[in-house]
Amino acid sequence: MITIKDSWFTVEEINEETYAISEYGHWEKVHSFLLIGKDRSALIDTGLGIDNIKRICNQLTSLPITVLTTHVHWDHIGSHGQFEHIYVHKEEADWLINGIKKLSIEQIRKDVSRDITIPTPNTFNPETYLPFQGQPSGVLEDGDIIDIGNRKLTILHTPGHSPGHIAIFDEKTGYLFTGDLLYDKTPIYAFFPTTNPVDLVNSLEKIANVPNVSKVYGSHNTLGLDPSILTSFSRRLDTR
Template identity: 65%
Template sequence: MDNSWFTITAVDETTFAISEYGHWEQVHSFLLLGKDRAALIDTGLGIGNIRSITDQLTTLPILVLTTHVHTDHIGSHGQFEAIYVHEADRDWLVHGIRGLSLEQIRRDIGRDITIKTPEGFNPAAYTPFQGEPAGLLRDGEQLDLGGGRTVTVYHTPGHSPGHLCFYDESRGFLFTGDLLYDMTPVYAFYPSTDPAALTRSLARIAAIAGVRRVYGSHNTLGLEPEILREAGRAAVYLRERGLDHFGTGIHRFKGFSVQF
């Protein structure tokens, strides 16, 4: 694979993680190949052009499925036409991310980079994607990629109003975006977040049956399904103790933590 910014990992013969380990956020996007079309879950930071990677991996038409509209997940959206997002995040995609200034975004995109960035990348000139989606994703919707591969949409708000998780039942892969990952805290402490909603979303994904592997959008690539059971226990703990609101700090559980 001809690229030094992205690391490509074959999860299986038709599922690829496209990772940006040279940035402090360690972002993962995911390409799922069906028989008739492909799904790209998020498009990364936009430091490198992820389209240059997907073009090497498939000639299928690509649906871009957006977990949520934060800068590190929509960076290369402008390279694709079929972009989909939940209705509650549509306004952010069209008009800009609520609560984050361009100055802050540029500081975050350019700091703590550990490998050489692609030619032409300039943090001072970085501008997040803005534009109309091709369509809106609904909770419970099933997207048929062909060949028996269907992706189910779960609306899991909290980190953003329109945050989504995607479940590939045929393989038991659950893609959790910024709702669940390890090493650094999952967060809901900005005014545009909702700790109580995030807690409910953790409980919801904990109840999904048949998950064999959990793929968050940051840090470790691929987590054991036991983390879902811990997420369910965490949701009960946070609710029963009245901790699911702003200002209660960092709460640590087995394998992950949350910050409200």
């Protein structure tokens, strides 16, 4: 078991090929996930950008890293600029290049700086904080398979929280990474500036039907949820 002690990130081993890299000192309690294959690794999101997540990844793997973006919101693309290979759903490629839609920089800076409970790095200045903008290496579509070597990741287009939101299913482990589509303890926002409530409900129904899920990993709050949460949501949706 690899143990990493860090002043900002918390690293938790899910299995010997999968790590959660979490930012518990911020009110968002964001999780990014490093999945290690035989040939390369996949990093699901890059966190807040308050500190550089790449230095953590470099301690966990020497393989080349492909970043898979669940969606283009500031708290999921914070360290994108540290990586060469970045992929995003085609519906949000423009957001990555030209900026996040419907979110002002004033609001983003307010949100990134509030309710922080541990010291931040000296390099972090909320007054000059800017979300990453840049050209993606490629775009993703529903049903794409990302093979990182003896480990195939299926891309599921799950719009609702944002138009290009994706979930990622790891066929080898049965782990379903749901981004901001599904997590616990705090509300699933259906009326955020970039959300579409109808799409969100349809996407929840979609992931409820993914077979052979062993664990659900949302991007916030509790790390690792029982897959029964999928059927629980499905039953609630059936009664709406």
